[in-house]
Structure formats: structure tokens, C-alpha cells
Amino acid sequence: MILFIHRKDLRIDDLTAFDYIHSKNRPSLHILILDPFLLRDGREREHSGINFLQHASRLMRLYHEAGAYLTVLYGDPAVLIDQLLGELPIEEIVLHGDVTPYAVVRDRKIKVSASAHGVPVTTFIDHTLADFTELQRYAGRKEPYQVFTPFYKKWNSFLQHFHRPSSDRTLHDLQTTALPDQAAWSGRFPLPFGLEAYGEPPDPAEALSTFLEESLGAYAAQRDRYALETTSGISRHLNTGALSVRRVYEAALTFERHEAWTRQLAWRDFYLYQAVYNPDFFFYEKKFDLSGLEDTLFERWCRGETGIPVIDAAMTELNTTGQMPNRLRMVTAMFLTKNLRCSFTLGEKYFRRKLTDYDNVINRGGWLWSSSLGFDASPYFRVMNPVTQSVTHDPAGMYIRRWLPDLAGLTDKEIHLPQPGAIVDLRSSRAQAIDVYKRILAETKNNSSSISQI
Ligand SMILES: Cc1cc2nc3c(=O)[nH]c(=O)nc-3n(C[C@H](O)[C@H](O)[C@H](O)COP(=O)(O)OP(=O)(O)OC[C@H]3O[C@@H](n4cnc5c(N)ncnc54)[C@H](O)[C@@H]3O)c2cc1C
Numbered sequence: 319m320i321l322f323i324h325r326k327d328l329r330i331d332d333l334t335a336f337d338y339i340h341s342k343n344r345p346s347l348h349i350l351i352l353d354p355f356l357l358r359d360g361r362e363r364e365h366s367g368i369n370f371l372q373h374a375s376r377l378m379r380l381y382h383e384a385g386a387y388l389t390v391l392y393g394d395p396a397v398l399i400d401q402l403l404g405e406l407p408i409e410e411i412v413l414h415g416d417v418t419p420y421a422v423v424r425d426r427k428i429k430v431s432a433s434a435h436g437v438p439v440t441t442f443i444d445h446t447l448a449d450f451t452e453l454q455r456y457a458g459r460k461e462p463y464q465v466f467t468p469f470y471k472k473w474n475s476f477l478q479h480f481h482r483p484s485s486d487r488t489l490h491d492l493q494t495t496a497l498p499d500q501a502a503w504s505g506r507f508p509l510p511f512g513l514e515a516y517g518e519p520p521d522p523a524e525a526l527s528t529f530l531e532e533s534l535g536a537y538a539a540q541r542d543r544y545a546l547e548t549t550s551g552i553s554r555h556l557n558t559g560a561l562s563v564r565r566v567y568e569a570a571l572t573f574e575r576h577e578a579w580t581r582q583l584a585w586r587d588f589y590l591y592q593a594v595y596n597p598d599f600f601f602y603e604k605k606f607d608l609s610g611l612e613d614t615l616f617e618r619w620c621r622g623e624t625g626i627p628v629i630d631a632a633m634t635e636l637n638t639t640g641q642m643p644n645r646l647r648m649v650t651a652m653f654l655t656k657n658l659r660c661s662f663t664l665g666e667k668y669f670r671r672k673l674t675d676y677d678n679v680i681n682r683g684g685w686l687w688s689s690s691l692g693f694d695a696s697p698y699f700r701v702m703n704p705v706t707q708s709v710t711h712d713p714a715g716m717y718i719r720r721w722l723p724d725l726a727g728l729t730d731k732e733i734h735l736p737q738p739g740a741i742v743d744l745r746s747s748r749a750q751a752i753d754v755y756k757r758i759l760a761e762t763k764n765n766s767s768s769i770s771q772i
Pocket residue numbers: 541549550551552553554556557579582583585586587589642643644645647648651669673675676677678680681682683684685688
């Protein structure tokens with residue numbers, strides 16, 4: 319039998335691995351491993367962990383309704399799989415790959431163990447829209463794209479010609495098999511919490527269709543009018559794999575005026591592409607000397623106590639709900655890294671716990687962009703002014719009034735302004751940030767050129 323391991327692919331249709339398993343015409347044993355490392359430090363109580371567990375709970379229901387078998391276990395994946403391989407007649411492991419440093423090491427261990435048992439491991443990439451190897455070939459490039467616009471143009475034309483259509487295969491087409499002696503396995507790798515208690519996320523397909531039918535046409539004009547909440551909200555479903563990105567793309571193409579939105583799917587792919595093709599992507603904090611940065615005001619930022627209304631409103635929304643609109647992610651990230659001169663890694667880690675739609679690669683991409691690191695990042699001298707951003711995108715301050723009711727009595731003009739006792743002066747901290755980041759980037763350039771001269 320085939321062992322299929324669910325990861326960030328928590329759905330039962332249009333899965334590359336399902337197509338493959340079906341083509342093999344063999345029974346398959348399906349498991350989902352909740353990894354203590356990924357759920358460490360109480361993450362199961364934070365928005366990002368809760369979102370994953372809600373989708374896991376939904377997946378269990380979908381299997382149950384399909385009359386299929388899925389076992390959820392909790393433990394170190396390498397140890398668990400090694401034991402399954404030792405005790406069950408598994409002939410092949412099938413899974414969807416991931417590119418984060420942790421996932422790479424984890425999967426290497428699984429392959430070592432599988433190889434010791436003489437079992438092949440077949441890995442597919444399922445979470446990107448474009449196949450990046452094919453895209454590079456299509457573009458005739460050896461070097462990766464470092465700038466979004468040319469990447470986007472090629473990505474768009476590649477997909478017009480070579481988009482791999484979603485598959486009609488579903489779980490119903492597979493012969494899943496029950497884990498023999500399931501109770502004993504569940505005793506060996508017990509869940510420390512009940513999944514049912516998490517409930518389920520909003521319905522992913524409904525979120526997509528409601529957005530496409532009601533808001534897609536106005537997306538270009540409204541996406542930054544964050545108080546209106548008119549973006550799709552599907553990132554939490556895309557990042558757990560509850561929605562197939564191929565299906566999402568195909569659905570969008572059936573509507574007029576989809577370009578502004580599908581362009582955002584290209585940004586998603588651009589970060590996933592960087593994670594593969596930019597060797598520094600996961601290591602900028604080692605490549606650059608960030609020791610000149612500080613963490614003095616970090617906690618105030620986390621708590622939404624900076625005295626800059628739009629920052630405090632955005633952090634309050636994040637802490638309360640796990641959501642924050644894209645524009646305000648950029649504004650709060652730049653404020654933390656530039657005005658407060660904190661390392662991007664602090665904000666990245668905080669978002670990891672708090673964001674409902676947290677994704678390791680896309681989150682890092684957003685933080686690198688905001689702190690002027692990474693491919694096609696914002697220039698070091700760009701420091702968004704939170705007051706100007708707030709006035710431009712939410713002139714009546716509706717968003718601030720919603721999340722900071724204490725300020726609701728202020729006029730439309732006053733509501734955006736720094737409060738008495740604000741933790742930084744925006745103008746002087748901007749000037750200091752430009753100096754500091756200029757130095758950070760210049761020093762690294764000198765270092766790397768001196769390394770290449772050795
Ligand atoms: C500092 C920072 C951290 C971020 N962390 C994450 C994260 O952990 N997970 C995450 O999914 N997104 C992250 N983003 C990107 C973006 O903010 C979210 O994808 C978006 O807000 C999700 O809302 P939506 O689904 O309504 O998006 P929509 O506006 O409806 O866009 C549709 C889809 O396109 C993709 N997308 C949209 N904007 C971006 C973008 N700027 N970059 C990459 N892909 C995008 C998402 O998959 C999104 O679901 C981050 C951005 C920044 C600046």
C-alpha cells in the first residue's frame with residue numbers, strides 16, 4: 319500500500335498526489351501528522367495554529383462524509399513514519415513537498431528512514447500556480463527573476479499557454495485503507511487536544527465565490543480601502559491548502575476584470591519562487607549585519623501602544639482576530655523595522671503566531687520587502703508615513719474608529735494624528751532609519767564584494 323501524508327494540502331479534491339495514487343491503482347493509507355515542533359510554545363492557542371487545526375478538523379469531516387479513512391496523529395514526523403514503515407507493508411510514500419528550511423530537513427530525515435526500509439518517496443509540488451522549473455525553461459533563463467514586473471509578465475504568458483488544469487479526481491476515486499490497530503497508534507502518538515473543539519473555518523469555496531461574484535470587479539479600486547473589507551479573505555484557505563490555487567485561478571478567469579486580483583496570486587508565486595531560487599531568502603539576517611538595530615520599543619508595537627492611531631488600530635485587529643489588511647501589514651512592518659529600527663525577524667516571528675493566514679514563505683517575503691531586503695524590495699529610503707497612509711486610504715478614519723473606540727470622538731482630521739506621548743517622532747525616526755539602513759546595505763555590499771575578491 320501507499321502511505322500518503324497530508325500537510326498544507328487539507329482538501330480532498332484536485333491534489334497532484336491523488337492523481338498519482340489513483341494512477342497506481344493501489345490502496346492508500348492517509349495520515350495527517352500534527353508536528354509538536356510546528357505547534358510549539360502554545361501555538362495551538364494562537365490564531366495561526368487555530369486556523370490550521372480548524373482546517374484539520376474540517377478535513378476529518380470531509381473524509382468521514384466520503385466514507386474514507388484518515389488518521390490524525392501527533393508526534394515527530396520522522397519517528398512516527400519510521401515506526402509505520404517498520405510495522406506496516408508500506409511500498410511507497412507519497413507527499414507534497416515544501417521548501418522552508420525546517421521542511422527540507424524534516425523531509426530529508428523521512429527519506430533517510432524510508433531508504434533504510436527500502437521504500438521510495440515520491441514528492442510533488444502542489445501549492446504553486448506555475449511550475450517554476452517549467453517557467454524558467456519557458457523563459458529561457460538560467461538566472462532567476464529578481465524583479466516582480468518581468469516575472470509577472472512571463473508568469474502570465476506562461477500560464478496562458480501552459481496552465482495545468484485542475485483535476486477532476488477526488489478522494490472518492492481512491493481506495494483508502496484504515497490504519498490497522500488505530501487505537502494503539504493513537505495511544506502511542508496521542509493528540510494533546512481534541513480537534514473537534516476547534517470547530518471549522520468559514521467555508522473556503524463560499525468565501526471564494528462570494529468574493530468573485532460581489533467584489534472582484536471593484537478590487538483594483540478598493541483593495542487598499544481597507545476599512546471596507548472587500549478583499550477575498552481566502553489566504554487562510556490557500557495556505558492550508560483547503561483551496562486549490564489552480565481552482566482559484568480558473569474560477570477568477572471566468573470573470574471580467576480579474577487582472578488586478580490574479581496579479582496578487584502572482585505575488586504569492588513570486589515569494590514562493592524566491593524561496594526556491596534566492597539562496598539568501600531564508601538567511602538575510604545572517605547575510606546582513608543587523609546588530610545596529612534594537613528591540614526597545616518592540617513590545618509597545620506588539621501591544622498596539624505606540625500612540626500612532628493607525629498602527630495601534632492594526633495591531634489591535636491582529637491581536638484580536640488574526641486579520642490585518644495587506645496595506646496595514648506593509649505600514650506596520652515598515653513602522654517596526656524603520657521608525658522603531660527593530661530587526662524584521664522580530665516582527666516576522668510575531669506575525670507567525672498571530673496571523674490567521676500565516677505562511678512561512680509569504681510572511682517572510684512581506685517582511686523582507688518592508689525592510690528593504692530580498693528581491694525587488696522597497697528601497698532603503700522608503701519609509702511609509704503611517705499618518706499619510708491613513709489619510710489617503712481611510713480619510714474618515716473608519717478603521718481607527720472601529721478598533722480604537724476611545725478615539726471615535728475625534729474629527730476626521732484629528733483621528734490620524736500621533737497621540738500625545740507617541741513613542742517616536744515620525745520625521746526624525748524616518749531620517750535615522752534611512753541612515754541606518756543605508757549603512758546596513760552598504761556594509762553588506764562591501765563584505766560580499768570583499769568575499770568575492772578572496
Ligand atoms: C509584512 C507582511 C506579512 C505578510 N504575511 C502573510 C502571510 O503570512 N500569509 C499570507 O498569505 N500573506 C501574507 N502577506 C501578504 C498579504 O498581506 C495577504 O496575502 C493578504 O492580505 C491576504 O488577504 P486576502 O486573502 O483578502 O487577499 P486578496 O487581496 O484577496 O488577494 C488574493 C490572494 O493573493 C495573494 N496575495 C495578496 N496580496 C499579496 C501580497 N502582498 N504578497 C503575496 N501574496 C499576496 C494571497 O494569497 C491572497 O489570498 C503579508 C504581507 C506583508 C506586507
